[in-house]
Amino acid sequence: MLFSEELRAHAQPIMTAIHEHPFVRGIATGYVPREALIFYVEQDFQYLSEFIKIYATAITKLTDRTEIKFFANAIDFILNSEIHPHHVFCDVAGVQYEMLQHATPAPKAYLYESHMYRAADTGLLLNILAAFQACPWTYHEIANKQVQEKANNQANPFKGWIDFYAKTDDDSQTTVSDQIFDWIDRLASDATSLQREEAMQFFLKSCELEWQFWEQAFYQQDWKFKKTISSATLKHI
Template identity: 80%
Template structure:
């Protein structure tokens, strides 16, 4: 199955994500306050772009069940995925509303551009492959941390872990599993070149997921941010 190829080739990246200091900090119950704030600022902007790309994907569909999938995904981001942001904000002791106006950092900007590039190909296989890294890696993080019994009542990130472990309303089939099944169906009728292109979109998204944790943990911003900000005032 094509989805198994994707998982296998992404395994080294997934291992690096599990071992990242930010992700291990969630399991251990401590992440520096500055890293939490930086993460929420950037993820809020990233998910706002994610919604737009999902909406764009709907225009490429004719099947109403497929349209509903993307519409439900938009609703999930707007009304449910704010919960893990609130968890980080509560631990950091900051109001969520204060963190919703950041400028995307270089890596966040690259990730958003990568997603738009997938959408611009007009290929649903590419779009799903590029999007899949996000739900897949988060679900894998949560499942591993639950297996490790990291979601104890004394862990301030327990609710974050539980959210991504049960991100599909406690269904036996996770959201990422459903997307992988959809990807497999599309891959059956794709050429070798089309599958290779989709694989590149998926693997690069996985790399960018790791980069997202990395930038937040070290607060990696634009080197010449002051110059960029001055340009907005001219």
């Protein structure tokens, strides 16, 4: 069994819970509460900005130009393409995107970002890719399932979001997540079983954090002492 097949098999209960999450179901049925959409975009904007820095860290571990290009493309995708699904949510919520670009990470986003940095700190590309893969993989799975359900019909205001994440790579029919799974398999074939276990943990925790990210936005879960934390300034003694 390929390592990527093992990853997917172990993540199945989490993936099922993501498909069934009320936010994700709301995308399919065309209704998500406005506050949830706004909270999501605020958090995702800052989360993706942090992701760019994590990709940049991954680049420092590489020598092969094709591999470097992969991460450079991923950065370009966030900066220039992934703004589109955010605009879809903003249009439905009736808010200006520019208004949602100043948030600080809420607890689950903070945890997810810290988890990614922890993977990067191990210095192992296998861990970085495993931790990162939950991001493209779960979104592609969500969108694909919703396309199969014909949720991307003209009446659905989230059609643009679903179509965006269901897209494959031009004519090749391969997705970014397929390419990453192939890359993970190549690295895993040279890894020890302990290293594979560590990568598995990074992947599964990222999958759970994807679920947590939807949950956090749907219920707008923020720091309990947000005002205290954000208003703290150093006193000059």
